[in-house]
Amino acid sequence: MNKGRNLAEGGIMLALYTILLFITLYVPFIGTVLMFVLPVPFALIALKQNLKWSFLFLAASVFINIILMFAAIPVTVMFGLIGITIGYYIQCNKSQLQMYIISVLIFIFGILSIFIGSIVLLDTNYIEETINMVESSLEQSDQMLTALGQDEGVTETISQNLELVQTIMPSFLVICSIIMVGIIFLVCKPIINRFSDKKLVIGKVRDMQLPKSLLWYYLIIMISSLFFSEEDGQLIYTFFVNGIYLLQFLILLQGFSFIFYFSNVKGWVKGIPITVVILSVLLPFAPFVRILGIIDLGFPLRKTLTGK
Numbered sequence: 001m002n003k004g005r006n007l008a009e010g011g012i013m014l015a016l017y018t019i020l021l022f023i024t025l026y027v028p029f030i031g032t033v034l035m036f037v038l039p040v041p042f043a044l045i046a047l048k049q050n051l052k053w054s055f056l057f058l059a060a061s062v063f064i065n066i067i068l069m070f071a072a073i074p075v076t077v078m079f080g081l082i083g084i085t086i087g088y089y090i091q092c093n094k095s096q097l098q099m100y101i102i103s104v105l106i107f108i109f110g111i112l113s114i115f116i117g118s119i120v121l122l123d124t125n126y127i128e129e130t131i132n133m134v135e136s137s138l139e140q141s142d143q144m145l146t147a148l149g150q151d152e153g154v155t156e157t158i159s160q161n162l163e164l165v166q167t168i169m170p171s172f173l174v175i176c177s178i179i180m181v182g183i184i185f186l187v188c189k190p191i192i193n194r195f196s197d198k199k200l201v202i203g204k205v206r207d208m209q210l211p212k213s214l215l216w217y218y219l220i221i222m223i224s225s226l227f228f229s230e231e232d233g234q235l236i237y238t239f240f241v242n243g244i245y246l247l248q249f250l251i252l253l254q255g256f257s258f259i260f261y262f263s264n265v266k267g268w269v270k271g272i273p274i275t276v277v278i279l280s281v282l283l284p285f286a287p288f289v290r291i292l293g294i295i296d297l298g299f300p301l302r303k304t305l306t307g308k
Contacts (some may be wrong), residue, residue, distance in 0.1 A: 108174065
């Protein structure tokens with residue numbers, strides 16, 4: 001009886017996932033939103049069943065992709081593994097932070113697999129094509145500016161920034177993965193908690209405390225980068241540049257956490273810290289937020305505020 005019920009639930013979830021995937025791939029705008037819901041069927045299966053059953057469900061989803069949407073197999077595997085990770089960790093009452101880190105690693109591996117697959121199977125490098133398009137536009141702009149007798153400094157600046165984008169691509173991938181998985185968790189949380197007895201718990205932003213050793217890593221890599229330049233080797237230069245950007249992002253998150261903590265201590269409405277975060281993203285306020293993050297990591301500022 002239970003086996004028949006499990007098969008029925010699995011069939012319903014499989015149909016639900018197929019519909020969600022179809023809308024994600026072929027319906028603009030709505031599909032972009034529903035993309036973050038794709039792990040839900042896998043998470044609900046993993047919450048109620050063991051890992052063997054969960055991976056059988058993933059295999060069935062991949063089989064459906066082979067029949068209907070072959071190109072979507074990497075997407076199914078990536079979101080499926082994230083969903084299974086969420087369901088398994090909730091079912092076993094394991095560390096939510098570890099669940100998040102593993103999900104981020106799965107997302108990074110999935111994106112890399114899609115990128116490599118596009119190169120090997122389709123002979124298409126989307127990043128290189130995009131860069132070539134931008135460079136072609138810059139060349140045309142240079143010609144127009146030269147014909148008009150205008151300064152070409154703007155296009156030179158854009159060209160330099162384009163080279164920087166290519167260099168920081170690894171850290172950009174990690175940062176995007178952290179943000180994307182965070183959005184997936186936020187979107188999936190109410191749905192999973194609605195249909196399951198065990199809950200997906202997401203810690204509050206104001207309670208986030210990164211390791212204090214992060215400051216030492218940041219200090220070491222900042223000082224070390226002063227002694228290296230692009231002429232010393234592309235690999236070393238790329239390592240230091242990506243390390244700086246990634247650590248700056250993490251310290252920025254710590255700064256946001258302190259803003260939310262300070263707002264909570266003062267009893268301000270939630271709209272105030274949210275507005276500060278938005279302004280920090282849209283306007284050049286990020287350095288000031290990073291300073292707050294450094295102070296929050298290096299000094300017991302929260303204990304002082306709580307004491308007062």
